[in-house]
Each structure stands twice: as C-alpha cells, then as structure tokens.
Amino acid sequence: MHADVIIEVPFHDVDTMEVVWHGHYLKYFEIARCKLLDQFDYNYKQMRDSGYAWPIIESHVRYAHGILFEQKIRIRATLKEWENRLKIEYQIFDAKSGKRLTKGYTTQVAVDMHTKEMCYQSPQILFERLNAWAEFKAE
Template identity: 30%
Template sequence: MPQEHTFDLEVRYYETDGQGVVHHSNYFRYFELARVELLKQVGHDYADLERDGYMLVVSKIDCRYRSPARYGDLLRIHIRTTRARGARIDHEYRIACGERLIAEGHSTIACIGRDGLVQRIPEILELDEK
C-alpha cells in the first residue's frame, strides 16, 4: 500500500452552514474520501475488499480544526499511512487551503470479517516499509 496521497477538492455549497463555513462533520467525510482515494491509487476499492470478506471499520478518529474552510475554497487533502499491519491501519490527515492549515486528524481502522470478528488486513494493504 502506498504511504501517502494528496488530492484537491472544492468545497461544495451543501457542505457549509448558514455562514458559508464547512460544517465540522464534513471533515470526517473528507478523511474517508482520502482513504478511498488512497486505496484507488493501488488499483482497488472498498467493494473489492468487501467482496473478499474484509470490512474496514473506524475504530478511532479525531480532528483538530485550525481555520475555517468556506464555500468555493480549493482544499488540498493529504493522507499518510503511519501503520498497517495485523488488523489495524493508522492514518494521519492534513487539510489546507493554499498555505493556510484548515484541519488535521488521525484515524485507526480495524479489519473485521463478515462475522464481525477481527481479522488481519489483506496483504495489499500492508504498509510497504521501504
């Protein structure tokens, strides 16, 4: 699995509150989108994993808000995998608008089977330690 991925996303109107500021809940959606995009980078998607019996569930997640993002802002979303072995994947996130830091976060993802029991992550998701 690649360690890092960065992509741009323009803030959409429906992601904002009455003041035109991105609602805090959307940052967790941005983090999820980052995980999806990182997986696509290696030619896989969540549907492939689920079809093979691997369910990736959020075990822990946090976000530190630094500066408000607003409708129309172009966000640069960066994800970095810090650990991926056993049944666990840890990520760090950084969202910026130009040079302005918007938010930072961390997540721990657990791998479970269809039966709900913890299982090892598939080999394609293991962190390349090179």
C-alpha cells in the same frame, strides 16, 4: 504512502456563515482515504470481496482554521500503520497558499465478514496488496 485530492467546497457543505460544518471534515477525509486505498487496489469493494469489513473504530479532527464556501482545499491522506490496524492521518491545506487548516486521523480494524470477529492482526491480503504496490513503484 500518501494521496492528495483537491476539492472546491460546495454550498451544501457550509452553514449560514459560509463555514464548513464540522461533520463534513470526515467526509473530506473519506474522499482522500478512498484515493489512498485505490493506490494499492484495496478500497472498500476489494475489502468486501476479500471477506473483510474495515469499520472505523476511532476518528479525531483538530480544527485549526475554518474552511469557507468555494475555498479550494487539498486533503492529504497518509498511511501510518497497517500491521494490526489501518491508521490514516489527514491534513487539509488551503490549495492556493498551502496553509494547513485541519489535521486528524482515523483508525480501522479488519472484521472477518463470515465470523463477525475482529482480527487482531491485519489479514494477509492487505500485506499482499501493499507489497505488490511497493514492487510496482520500485520498477
């Protein structure tokens, strides 16, 4: 399962050399991650409403090629793991040439919002949402 978003790099994301500041890559990952979570109706509002927070506990970015002001990029978020955690992998491509510019991943775990305890398995609601999405896509 994956989701793609295309954005044009705004001026406020770049440094004086018109290269995207390294911290903004995680923002781009977040934009694609939300689009992915929307596909199976379990974005942050639905997570909260189901009684769970999903903090990011790990992130990694591999900067292969710089991204420039006004460059159109495509960010792909791919769900890789969900049984015990959410691991989402990302790739950023130049929208025109298709050249891969960056890759990375984030890891999130469920935390019960009432007890503040980390869950060692993903909550049932996640599996229900993923199964409903899979059934819908199969129709």
